[in-house]
Amino acid sequence: MPMPIKHSAHEKETIALYENSFWLRWRARWIFFISKLKRKTLKYAKRIAKIIILRHRHFPTFYFPNNRPSYPKTRPVETYNTSIDKTQTFILYRIIGNDLVPRHSAGQSRKNLEFILQHEPLLEGCEKIFILNRIVDPNEEQAIVKLLCDYQQAYLRIPFSWDDYKKAEWNILDYPISYAPYKLKDLKLRQDLAVQAELSLYRHKNNYVMNNNGARNLALQDGRSKADWILPWDGNCFVSQAAWRAIKQQVLNNIAYPYHVIPMARLLDNQSILCTDFEPEPTEEPQILFRSDSTEKFDSRFCYGRRPKVELLWRLGVPGKWDDWAIFPWDLPCPDYSKDAGHYTQGAWVARLFSGKPHLERKDQQSSRERGETRSEAILTMLDQLDDSSYSNNTSTTTSLLTRVTCTSHCDGSNLALLKEATKRAAGKKHQIESYSVNQLLQDLVIGSLAQCHSARSEFCQLIGNNLNKLFPDTQEKECSKRLKVADPSLLTLFLFTIKTLKQRQDPGTINTERLDIHLEDHLNWLIKSHPGQIMRSKSTYIGTQYDLLVSAISLYFGQTQTAKKTFRDSRFRILEQFDTSNEKHLTRRTKNNLHHECLNLQLWIYLAELAKTIDEDLWNFTARNGNGIQQAIRRFLKKFENYKTFSKFDKQRLLPISDAYRQQYVEPFNLPSRFKTGPISQCKPVFPIETGIFPFWNLGAGTIPNHPKTSKKLTPEYQE
Template sequence: MNNDSSDRQPPSWQQLLKEKDKHAQQLEQHLNDKMIFKWFERFDQQYSHFEETLKAQEQSLQALEDGIVKANRRFERRSTAVSMMECETQQSDVSGRRYQNSSPDSETNDFVLFRIIGNDLYPRHKKGQSRENLRFILEKEQPLENCIRYWLVNRIVDADEEQQILSLLEEFDQQWVRIPFNTKEYQNIGLDMSCLPESGYLASREFMALDDEKRNRVMTAMYRHKNNYVMNNNGARNKALKEGKKLAKWVLPWDGNCFLTPRAWRRIREDILEKPWLQYFVVPMTRVQNNDQLINDNFQPDAVEEPQIVFRHDSSNLFDESFCYGRRPKVELFWRLGVPGKWDHWRDEPWDRPRSTPGPNAGQYGLAGWVARLSSGMLELEQHNNISVKERFKARQNAIIETLHLMDRKVSDDTVSWSAPSIDIKNLVDKRELYHSGSDSFVIYEIEKLLEDANSIIEKQRSSDYLTNESSFFNYSMILALAWFFNGDHRHAVMSARLFRRFFFCCTATTDTIAETDETVRIEMEKLLPAHFMGNAWCYPDVMALLERAGVLSGTEISIFKSSLRQYLVWLQESETGKNYCAATNELGTCVDLQIAAIASYTDDKMEMKQALLRSLCRFNTQFASDGSIPALLGDRNSRTRCRRNLQAWINLFRLAGRSNPEFVNHVSTKGITLQTALLSFLSFDAKSWPYTQHESFDEQCLQPLYAFVGHSDDANETHVAREPKATFPESHGIRPYWYLEI
């Protein structure tokens, strides 16, 4: 047997060399791999550092680019000021020599700064902001060299706010002039209908197609005269100019929120005194978001806002008082003086005042320093961007309308602590006092009759799950609510509330309440639709106001009803059917305006109510001919009925609007017709003399509210009007039950 070990041969020298080379290669490969790894690791570290360096450089370049963009925008905004400086007239040297030989050259170059304090216009300004800015100026602004400081308190509507402002001026020993607000003067101011493209524009499809912003612009234009009285923008500037010219050579009739740092005032004086032969200087304005920025005299302005103006005392130009606040009051003078700016590129609306052309002094102005405009208190509106500019414009338009609407309500002399949309609560309160005092037999008789009717309705409804007479729902509801008002018996208010639930929510005697938490319920909208336009649906918000006062409705019920009414108004405005109703030129259009105004008054939608009332005035302009007739209705087979129904709707609308909208009381159409003259024209005909077609029978007693409105007694027409006023009419007549109790 062979032994394996004895057969095994030792490796040859060549094999050993091969093994050695192989191990050497493996070792070399291993060493190479390690070196490559370390190299990659080192490269990785270097690359990361390089990447961070690139990123830092990129951020630096981005910051530089942003700075260039901002500088470019700043340059563009300043181009207006540059163009002003470049527009100096060629005759400046001649004007200078001529000035040196004139008397103004020998006068002392003293100044008077008249700052005008007006009403805070929320939401454009924070409430109380004018007073806050006044205190800031009085406490922080340093004395101005060779300048008298005066204040003009301009028609402050809020008497308490005005007194606080005057007290503050007295505290700091300031000199001031006051222009008072006069309620009677304001009441006599009407609307400016001449700005509309056509007399019936607000009742047209074209107007309804406008967005909310453009509609507000139209309304602002129509309120120009009221705006001019309350804001008195250019009127106050001219008053300051007139008073200032008595006090100093140079007059600054500026806005009340202007602030001057010592450096800003030095610049203004230096620039004016360098060219004193010029009669006008424009002072670019900078807007600040934080007033405290101005305490530091090193504040750097970005003076690109609409400038203020300095006048020499012998200048002849005044501000045009026909241009109202919010529609370029100061810019109008820029146009006459030839001051270029972004206002040259603003788009004119059809209802804007026409632009003024350059006057004989065009180009004869200089540029002087800068002034700061203090914060309005609404920081979101004080940003330096296009969005903020647009939002400021919208807020200004809304603030104008809101302020004027508040003024209309303020001057309505409503002395009661609560109100209903169309009922004159003050008159009802007077009647209630007469009833309880027993001092007026007629009032006692009529209210006793009202209470009998209310008790009768309770008896009819007590035994029924549903409405016994749905066609009388609005009359029944009003009678019950009025009965509660006069005698305080909650049975009447409770039954009226039950009718509300049964009519709008189809509740029965066993489901006669709506759960306080049930907010999914909605009223049946068809109960408000066209079938009721011509009837008494318009006065149902008055019922709801009375029931709320009585405390017989839950908060959820009131919320549901108001929410549903708002949805209904949206439907009227946005649906094609609703737009057709609003644009109707006959009595349907009048009744729609009446219903919308009543609903908007109840839901406290001031803007919607204003639009409805203004639209109705335009409709009034187009409905009536110059003789007071209504041509669109005279060809109907029952023309007398339709004309009466239309006139009754107008009476209802005028009563609703007149208490808080003085312009309605004496409105005169573009053809010279008032509601009074239209009623007299209609009432001049009786059943026999009516010259147009009338097939159905006509209830002569429904003329009683028309005669009452024009102030005629029944005695004048005993042949067809009963002596005792009729209390209730069919709902289709559009006459409120017991209509005469609020007269």
């Protein structure tokens, strides 16, 4: 990747604009001001200056396309056949896509199409075809089809498929992990850059729905056998008689060139182009006209909003303002020159019809910046809405969470042990919140709710209600909200899952969760919006995994699927970061008691992956390009115990839930070390200390696996926090 060596004056202005370098420009004045202050005031002034420096926004590394070396100068006559003496034919494709509100007015594409059909003249030697490009709204698509049929216009249709959209993944592997979403707050990126970075994460989804270059390439493929010249243009392009004469003359005068770049003029009033003396100023991003034997096409990797057409202009060596558009780490790199670089001409003009937003169509730099920001936000809004619409609660998916809640085998040893333990706790003495920890109460809630799912006894429902009243005696008490901040993420996750299951069953004995819901909603807002919550989110260790588990569990409890899906997206970045073998040791050194925290982290990942599975998000099989993921991390961790004596103080039975989850998820079995004895999982210890992060009665519904330890030791201070 070529790096900039020397910048023009315009580039330096662009760099200053991007860097927002307030402190750099005013540093000398601050130093002079500080030097004039008295000694007593000097330390306060230095503190102010230090705050300004520390709050200086991070700016990512970037480079400009025009820093590339010049392309080799060759004439098109050396490459292309110029002995064309027949009458030239043209075919104009216009691609009609989805309206992006607020970048466009609702229904603006159909309004502009109607204007074209009513007022655009017949173009000599040119056939017109419209392409309906994955229009999501079937009613809008039907209205456009009816309009085209009324005017007897030919069209091609690229259908939108919900099944295909669901297959579109997040852009994780090509995105720089140093700009992972949970790190952006710390980086303090400028708002427009943060939106651009987030838009890059949607690249595959964006490419499927908007399909800019995909539709353009379809036009090229379809048109090469139908005409000598192909115009794969945007749906809002209007060609007047004067514009067509100029375009045709430009082509015929330079017929040896395979590419013709046609500048575009934006209209603030569509009626203005109907005037015979209309003279536009075509200064906007141009359209491209192709000869049928040209070899270049659009790169379908580049998505709408991130220079899909400009990428080809860069390859052809067409100069313009796009040469000063910075390329950031999350962008696709600037491409190399094509072998056809320089084989183009530039001239004539075409008009772009009104978008319905006059303040975004002005020709000044501020309007151009606002247009880009509004376009990015509109794309993100639409894709988020599609994600919500495509979601279905996949209760048919078999997960360990669902197995624990729905297992009804009363003869199973673990099931009987659950009912016995729940009965014991329901009949136990009444604990006060001061002498009984929040997590102990939460553990009682989990055991009681599990037992209620399996037996529907009134005493279990009473146990749940009593403990909830102890935890949340008042809806307004601030102390109640603080209790959720110390709640164990694993216990809270399983409790919310079981309570939601009870609600869905509409169990007559289901307790009232109104106060719980109020405090959960406040806790979710605290996690997402507060500064301490964002610090927790930015951690690269097990604390960050706990954050993802908490946010996703509470979000799914409230049915906020979009928040959960974005959290699982961030979790994929954590997989790349935490399970990278070159970075793993560095991450574990940050905490004491590495073995305990490493085991806890894997346990959290198992529950996070199972929770994601309930909404068709697959974290189990997500891996880096080198194969590192949850599966490899579990294998590496279990292999550490080949030497039994090395970890003699560690409770080996903590490995059982991890090994059992591995066996259930992956076809390839992985046995524990041969020194460990075998036995049925249903007879293993069901309840572990809370700090281990293991669900109570984790072995509900489990089968048997070979090679697990017969006994278990209690946690020792060696790996307790």
